[in-house]
Amino acid sequence: MTSISLRGDDRVLHVAWPDGTRADYPFLWLRDNCPSGFHPQTRERQFDLTGIPLDIAVSRAELEDGDIVLTWSHGGHVSRYQPGWLRDHRPGLGLADPARIDPVSWRGDLDPDTLPRAAAQDLMTRDDALLAFLIETKKTGLALVDGMADDAEAGIAMARRIGFLRETNFGTTFEVMSKPNPNNLAYTSHALPLHTDLANQELPPGFQFLHCLANEAEGGGSTFCDGFAIAADLASQDPDAFRLLAETPVPFRFQDDDTDIRRHHTVIDLDPFGNLQELHFNAHLAGIFDLPAEELEAYYRAYRTLMQMTRSDDYIVTTRLRGGEMVIFDNRRVLHGRSAFDPNTGFRHLRGCYVDRGEFDSRIRVLSRNGDA
Numbered sequence: 534m535t536s537i538s539l540r541g542d543d544r545v546l547h548v549a550w551p552d553g554t555r556a557d558y559p560f561l562w563l564r565d566n567c568p569s570g571f572h573p574q575t576r577e578r579q580f581d582l583t584g585i586p587l588d589i590a591v592s593r594a595e596l597e598d599g600d601i602v603l604t605w606s607h608g609g610h611v612s613r614y615q616p617g618w619l620r621d622h623r624p625g626l627g628l629a630d631p632a633r634i635d636p637v638s639w640r641g642d643l644d645p646d647t648l649p650r651a652a653a654q655d656l657m658t659r660d661d662a663l664l665a666f667l668i669e670t671k672k673t674g675l676a677l678v679d680g681m682a683d684d685a686e687a688g689i690a691m692a693r694r695i696g697f698l699r700e701t702n703f704g705t706t707f708e709v710m711s712k713p714n715p716n717n718l719a720y721t722s723h724a725l726p727l728h729t730d731l732a733n734q735e736l737p738p739g740f741q742f743l744h745c746l747a748n749e750a751e752g753g754g755s756t757f758c759d760g761f762a763i764a765a766d767l768a769s770q771d772p773d774a775f776r777l778l779a780e781t782p783v784p785f786r787f788q789d790d791d792t793d794i795r796r797h798h799t800v801i802d803l804d805p806f807g808n809l810q811e812l813h814f815n816a817h818l819a820g821i822f823d824l825p826a827e828e829l830e831a832y833y834r835a836y837r838t839l840m841q842m843t844r845s846d847d848y849i850v851t852t853r854l855r856g857g858e859m860v861i862f863d864n865r866r867v868l869h870g871r872s873a874f875d876p877n878t879g880f881r882h883l884r885g886c887y888v889d890r891g892e893f894d895s896r897i898r899v900l901s902r903n904g905d906a
Contacts, residue, residue, distance in 0.1 A: 556623040567612040631901035632894035638762040645852040649676035664900040674863035688744025696892025709883040727868035732813040733785040739890035745854035749879030758848040760812040774835035784820030811865035
């Protein structure tokens with residue numbers, strides 16, 4: 534049976550469960566998270582923390598019908614908590630998150646045939662297949678879909694099955710093909726070195742969806758590398774270079790007749806807990822580095838080291854997309870590029886869009902709620 538005790542001097546409620554799990558809950562935390570302080574439909578917090586004193590205390594704690602019931606000294610308010618809810622929200626633990634999936638790094642020896650792969654029909658009609666595919670895609674940051682309909686909207690429909698599309702200055706969707714008067718190198722037949730898209734944006738797009746409608750031209754192989762693997766190896770092999778790239782913001786810029794979007798980012802970005810979070814690497818969008826003169830040479834050395842790693846066969850995986858295939862990758866982790874192609878030898882057309890990481894993770898969480906998924 535669950536047991537409780539007040540530790541007034543420490544201002545905590547101590548809870549012990551039959552399996553030996555124990556936790557302390559500070560009074561302020563308990564009052565802030567009283568179930569009565571949340572809207573029953575929206576689940577948003579309505580409680581106003583400024584309406585209680587900081588020294589609020591519990592005058593009585595008891596177990597009643599399996600719940601933990603607290604009576605507060607301020608105003609006599611009564612809070613009722615389910616022991617299971619308190620266990621799941623133990624301070625310092627963090628709520629379990631189905632979308633918190635550890636990345637699985639890969640390098641140039643990866644066989645593209647071993648990448649996560651699924652049939653479009655299964656992903657469009659079966660939630661269980663979609664959930665399994667999203668989880669595997671989150672691990673590797675790169676996956677493929679077979680059997681796409683011969684329809685320019687098929688890839689867009691697949692992306693919308695996962696989340697809302699991210700609109701950029703290139704539109705909600707974009708056509709990757711050789712065009713006259715291009716405003717981006719992707720719209721030429723030139724080779725594209727490995728990069729992340731739109732590093733100039735305040736928040737670069739998350740997952741990119743590229744539906745191959747035709748790939749008949751000579752050349753045009755798609756290249757990828759795991760930016761997390763490169764960053765991890767750089768941290769091990771050259772800690773000073775890693776530190777410079779993780780701590781020093783540099784400018785990125787895109788401009789055309791209608792747009793001028795600029796942003797400073799670190800090339801390697803860590804989350805608040807010190808884990809690799811994303812890369813911003815696009816040599817074509819890199820602005821004029823504006824560091825003090827005495828810092829430039831060391832920074833260029835670090836930047837060039839990472840650039841050389843993105844050109845190394847130790848990291849690059851190459852595949853040739855076929856009509857009816859779609860590639861999905863995390864644009865803030867996986868760098869992508871292509872070899873040059875000859876538009877005179879055949880037509881090459883990929884149609885793309887973005888779904889942000891938050892939408893992708895939300896879909897994993899919602900599908901994970903369903904017992905049949």
